[in-house]
Amino acid sequence: MPRPADATTLTARDERREATLRGPGHEPRDDPLTGRTTIGQWLASPVGGPLLRGLLEQGGIDESSLAPALELPLQNLVEASRGRFTQEVVDQLVRGANDGELVVEDDPALSAQRFTGRTVVVTGAASGIGRATARRVLAEGGRVIAVDIAEGALAALVGAHAEGAVVPVVADITAAEGIDAIIAAAGGAVHGLANVAGITDGHRPLHETDDEVWGRVMSVNVDGPFRLMRALVPGMIEAGGGAIVNVASEASLRGSAAGTAYTVSKHAVVGLTRSAAFLYAPHGIRVNAVAPGPVATGIEGRFASEFSEARIGPFLRMIPPVADAETLAASITWMLSDDARNINGVVLPSDGGWSVQ
Template sequence: MSSTGLEGRSVVVTGAGSGIGRAAALGFAREGAKVVVADLRRDGAEETVEAIEADGGAARAVVGDLSDQGVVDEVVGTALETFGGLDVLVNNAGIMDRLSAVGDTDDAEWERVVRVNLTAPFLLTRAALPHMLEAGGGAIVFTASEASLRGSAAGAAYTASKHGVVGLVKSLAVMYRDKGIRANAIAPGGTATAIQVEAEPGAHGPGVVGAYAGNIGRISTAEEQAAGILFLASDAASNINGVVLPVDNGWAAV
């Protein structure tokens, strides 16, 4: 039996087609959990499902844009119908901005980043909550960022979206702690993933942020970030609620 208490639990992981999300999905499956793999990219989601099933685990893929309410409903419905409930939600999917300063951030960049990084997790959490409350509890883990702790790690849109994620975590923790719901986040530092930064050459924002790049320290693996997610979702963290856990080799301490 798993010492984490995750065995047999129904877990949703977003952005699970690659990077931290895939590492987390694989980690949950190794602990005996049943995993809904949600991602925008079909090939990535299916590859993660195949890897879990090849190792004897149970997983299902849901493909689509998680800021679309219909996709959100499909994700939650798949967990309920296929695995009998929804015990753990991992709001991991996210995108970077162009490191743009406020004065250089156009409407499209702002709206896209906030929609993916903040609105989509809100929609999915809202859809999952009634089922967790009916079951008597659940764990929700968000992937925040070092940019949720400071202003020097990304552009205006990404920084604001990840600060918003922290606010959402804390609100959930306060509002639902007496209902058996725990909400926490990891705050990754520099991590080796496929996430891309398409900075505008010569723009003000990238030049300023770049000056702080030396504080990042060692680049972590996706598996190291996933370990933080699994811990916060597990019974080992049963009295941890409303916490933002830096997984950053001490960057937050600089």
């Protein structure tokens, strides 16, 4: 296990590296290093830097691979590293940097209570953006119908919250019985829907996309959200209102962000959003979409095609840094809440500015 390092034991190489990292936003901090401290700040810290580097070296991980993630909380590595960096390791680092104490830092954004008395259906709730959205709604007093196919991870979300606040539904949004199970679990008025579940296409170009990949991507990314909206909208009309947020993508806005099937599916999400926003506005139902840029989650982001990697890869190397799932949850819950009561039919890029490149 790594031990706290004395600043005086830093090598010249460490000092040079840390000087490089002291760009804007990566200054060493005086307050305790926690899981919410950014990776850049950990690396720039005379105590945290050597601890984190020691761990990277042990795992054979090149520090430069963290460059796009410097602005993310350290905690984020647990999900983004796909199992290589466990919660235990993060806790060990925090303890190592704080004389054995596991210092926990609250998220200051979580003091509002915008969802008290409301029920929100969140799909993809077992991981990434969906899980962060579910947690944010819960933290703000809401009841969440948490939908996912990943049973184990869904159970972990439920276990972490008060009895009854989360209703888990292990369901496939592409199956009619999955939609029925969601409606049954909600058991009455649904005020909000966050259609978050989605899958990627390995960035395949159309000439390398077989019917199976095409069908699966369309089914999860388009048919699922469509069917769930179709099932929930009548109840919202009856109740006199509701809010729906569909998760689109930067691939909804351009052709250079992903493969053909994913790009088409996310353009379709925009059509679904705008059509519904127009049709149901007189009934008090707002329908918006968020278009995330790169987000550190469990989603598969690898290229399955050399053809696409050669063409799309260079563009992806110029985009803004990766955001964390909580940042996207902030955008999504804003649009779900009454704070966005005047917002309807919008496709909001939440992408650090990629959409203006």
